[in-house]
Amino acid sequence: MSSENLSQWLRDLARLTVASVHPDNLISDPLPAPGRKTLVVGAGKASAAMAAALERAWQQRYPEADLSGVVVTRYGHGAQCEKIEVLEAAHPMPDNLGEQAAKRMLSSVEGLGEEDLVLALVSGGGSALMSLPAPGITLQQKQSINKALLRSGAPIREINTVRRHLSAIKGGRLAAAAHPARVVTYLISDVPGDDPTLIASGPTLPDSTTAADALEILQRYQINPEPEVRAHLEAATESPRPDDADFVRDQSLMLAKAADALEAAHEAALAAGVEVRVLGDDLEGEARELGAEHAAMALDVQEELRQPLLILSGGETSVTVTGNGRGGRNVEYLLGLFDGLKGASGIYGLAIDTDGIDGSEDNAGASFTPDDWAKMQSQGLQPTAYLANNDAYSFFAELGNLIVTGPTRTNVNDFRAILVLPTMDN
Template sequence: MMQLPPINIDTDAQSLCQWLQRLAELTVASVHPDNLIPANLPAPGRRTLVVGAGKASAAMAAALERVWGQRYPEAEISGLVVTRYGHVARCEKIEVLEAAHPMPDTLGEQAARRMLEAVAGLTAEDLVIALISGGGSALMSLPAPGLTLEQKQSINRALLRSGAPIRGINTVRRHLSAIKGGRLAAAAHPARVVTFLISDVPGDDPTLIASGPTLPDESTPADALAILQRYHIDTPAEVHAYLEAGNPAPGPTDIAFAADSAVVLAKAADALEAARAAALGAGVHVRVLGDNLEGEARELGKAHAALALQSQGQSRRPLLILSGGETSVTVTGHGRGGRNVEYLLGLFTALAGAPGIYGLAIDTDGIDGSEDNAGAYFSPGDWAKMHAQGLNPTEFLCNNDAYSFFAELGNLIVTGPTRTNVNDFRAILVMPVPD
């Protein structure tokens, strides 16, 4: 893995911004599927079938093919995975499909149906390897019987704008689905299912990643209905009736999961540890706030600004404040931006150009929300630059237009799809202020 150059009180602002961006690059590389798929794969079944969904699923499939061919050159492997448009990776044995994210489309619906058909009729001698990562909820969106894709799209859109946490959103998704909440594994029974996951959810509960298509569900339809009511989501009568009827997903005691297993290959904590180790090697103090921070993005940014200001002056060495997780954005404006740039604009506004404090926030999948950037960064000098350009950060924040704000400053980070996803990565560099 690449190393970070040392920095000190004399390092110039441009170099410090580049240092933060290099830190983000190595952090993302540490959780890429090429570095994750284990060498000790399960033994082949009479037939070995791969299924999967998520922004990292194609890269996981490509890595699996390479390792599988080295370990079991005589064993056939086949299957299909679905990933977001533009996130494909080349596979020879495993078919890679593309669909829309974050709003599901008909191609995602077709992909989910094909997966259910592929696992049907397997035996106890067969093996299913499921490759699951964040984004899978939208990418294999097969409505429960009696419901339509349009109804799911409407509810999904409203939930994403409501500020609801991902745990709640995925609870609703599981109970309106014909494939999530363990239903894919149930359809594969009696075949053994081994699930490899890259976690994008705070807390890393495997059942929440991509809404747990191969894992048992402990929530209930009543839980899903309560979330819809709590966030005032307009719910079609058919959806309300379906949830009230109580159509539970397979639970932990279901026989379908008796021989199955699941391994979380990478999570936000792993990315933060890679960043921490690299920064320590560059002579920087590090404080990790946690890998599962949630809440309103701009408010978390303001809280972290107060923490950075409080920390400044406590050490003669640079301090790096790291955090991960998944924030929320309650959308009231009509601008452009994802949760990471909204967090960063909240942080930037609260700091008000405080000297010696730099910030960066990205989504590790390379796409912040539905935009073309991974995130953005800023330096203290951007406060004066902002005023010179006549920009008002509060106005941009009120319009949920953080993308446009950082685009005007020239500070967007555009990586393209990274083909991994452990959610948000946030870094604040606090430099000592000379006496």
């Protein structure tokens, strides 16, 4: 196959992978029995598509049962619903509309009884989209902390620990407001390890972290919070705990996770006669450094190959921002990989965010072929200079290699694929 065809094969594989974890393919029977009142709440980049899929499944299973509610998703990630209201707000920096959506959800679950049912649709991105500050803290103060954490290179589990303890709705507080109603949470995981309490900062699940943990994280990344934020954390107003008896009747169901996406890619590659090595679905670390590590790995394994090999990985890397360029963690990873390979023959790379948005840009990610090294040189581009400025988006834009899908309305985080062909000597 030509270089262009192999690159297209990788892009088609990525498209199939994302489709495998779309809510349309996930929500079906068995559904919980309707409550006296059945209310839907939810937040995340996949929440609108989850709501639309739930509506269809609910209508087929319980055509006479009422269903209503409200979910919030990122701007442009909405879906058509008849019974569930879909709101849109900002991500990754929360805005006033996200705050209003969170207030709407808390208000909607007030006064429910034991015979009522709350269906929570939770996916990645929900933490920023339902940003309701704890009493005494302003949205602007939460935005400041959020921005500092995102630029610090902190992993998502630590970012969400801080978010939970500065929130009036996360860390199980939404479920606590709904009790004694039963709460059933449907989850699409975007976090390494798939801990349900970390997805969207766990609005309907009890929290095992503490306010002291949040303070320690801020100190470790040298983030100095405003006095009101520090005072709130030092007061140690804790989230609902895992041993809270009110959560006994609740249930959580994991609909999709990064491992499912990787398995879909694995099966498709094997069907195409390509060997597969899966590095894991929970890889973290500095994006460019992981890319460089994977470049060294690809070069090493290529020496022994007798047939094509696809190296797959998922998870969520971090980017410590020191420059002022345009980028996201997937293109920064890919540029680290590209630079490490130095145009090695027979090695192709792709990295995307499965939600269709890499960071805050308009692309899902990017890809490259071995031919792109010579193309880069002819254009006078310097990978190290672009990395130094956190400007990987611009680098791949110059090469014409950005992958632009638009919102996919699902989110199991990063998907990375390296196709390694045997050398002529093997």
